[in-house]
Amino acid sequence: SQQGEEDPQALSIQEGENATMNCSYKTSINNLQWYRQNSGRGLVHLILIRSNEREKHSGRLRVTLDTSKKSSSLLITASRAADTASYFCATVNNDMRFGAGTRLTVKP
Amino acid sequence: DAGVIQSPRHEVTEMGQEVTLRCKPISGHNSLFWYRQTMMRGLELLIYFNNNVPIDDSGMPEDRFSAKMPNASFSTLKIQPSEPRDSAVYFCASSGVEDGMYEQYFGPGTRLTVT
Numbered sequence: 306s307q308q309g310e311e312d313p314q315a316l317s318i319q320e321g322e323n324a325t326m327n328c329s330y331k332t333s334i335n336n337l338q339w340y341r342q343n344s345g346r347g348l349v350h351l352i353l354i355r356s357n358e359r360e361k362h363s364g365r366l367r368v369t370l371d372t373s374k375k376s377s378s379l380l381i382t383a384s385r386a387a388d389t390a391s392y393f394c395a396t397v398n399n400d401m402r403f404g405a406g407t408r409l410t411v412k413p
Numbered sequence: 414d415a416g417v418i419q420s421p422r423h424e425v426t427e428m429g430q431e432v433t434l435r436c437k438p439i440s441g442h443n444s445l446f447w448y449r450q451t452m453m454r455g456l457e458l459l460i461y462f463n464n465n466v467p468i469d470d471s472g473m474p475e476d477r478f479s480a481k482m483p484n485a486s487f488s489t490l491k492i493q494p495s496e497p498r499d500s501a502v503y504f505c506a507s508s509g510v511e512d513g514m515y516e517q518y519f520g521p522g523t524r525l526t527v528t
Contacts, residue, residue, distance in 0.1 A: 335514060336515070338515075338516070345522075346521060347417070347504055347506075347519030347520050347521050347522050348456075348504070348506075348517075348519045349519070350516045350517060350518070353515060353516060393456065397514045397515075400458065400469065400514075401458065401514060402458070403455065403456040404455070405455045406455070406456075
């Protein structure tokens with residue numbers, strides 16, 4: 306069963322714009338991870354943020370975590386056509402549960 | 414490293430047949446996970462192993478599904494008998510952290526179609 310819920314379900318932007326995806330969850334977590342899935346492929350780990358962290362950066366990615374609101378956001382800056390993919394958050398406590406994903410389309 | 418290897422990449426079978434999916438985790442990883450992905454249900458964890466021992470199989474849908482990990486470099490997921498509702502993409506993932514609750518590395522998946 307899913308724990309995280311991504312929002313929006315689908316997002317379409319122009320190349321160069323920023324993309325923001327949100328993840329909300331219900332129970333306490335140990336850490337939260339974001340993964341990317343290109344069509345027809347397996348998931349690729351992007352970034353992990355621990356429950357005692359509030360923000361983390363990796364290249365063009367910025368992840369925030371608000372444990373009081375039980376939410377996280379993934380920001381992709383200066384998007385590229387190659388960023389087109391589905392993005393999933395995964396919440397970790399005693400197990401790892403994935404959300405339904407956000408389908409991002411970046412138009413060249 | 415070649416990453417997580419899954420075979421076959423595609424499988425088409427008739428209802429009632431036995432299906433065996435195979436996975437080779439990344440060398441040195443001691444956690445292995447089997448997931449199923451469908452449009453309706455998203456990504457579901459079926460079972461995971463730590464050091465070849467099944468830890469949590471609560472996600473296995475029913476007795477028709479079974480998974481084994483006879484050694485650190487090989488795992489199978491078997492469906493017997495298969496049904497059309499088993500059609501999905503099945504992913505294997507491995508992790509170098511014992512409880513697997515950190516970064517997981519996914520294989521390319523096996524797309525199963527049961528007719």
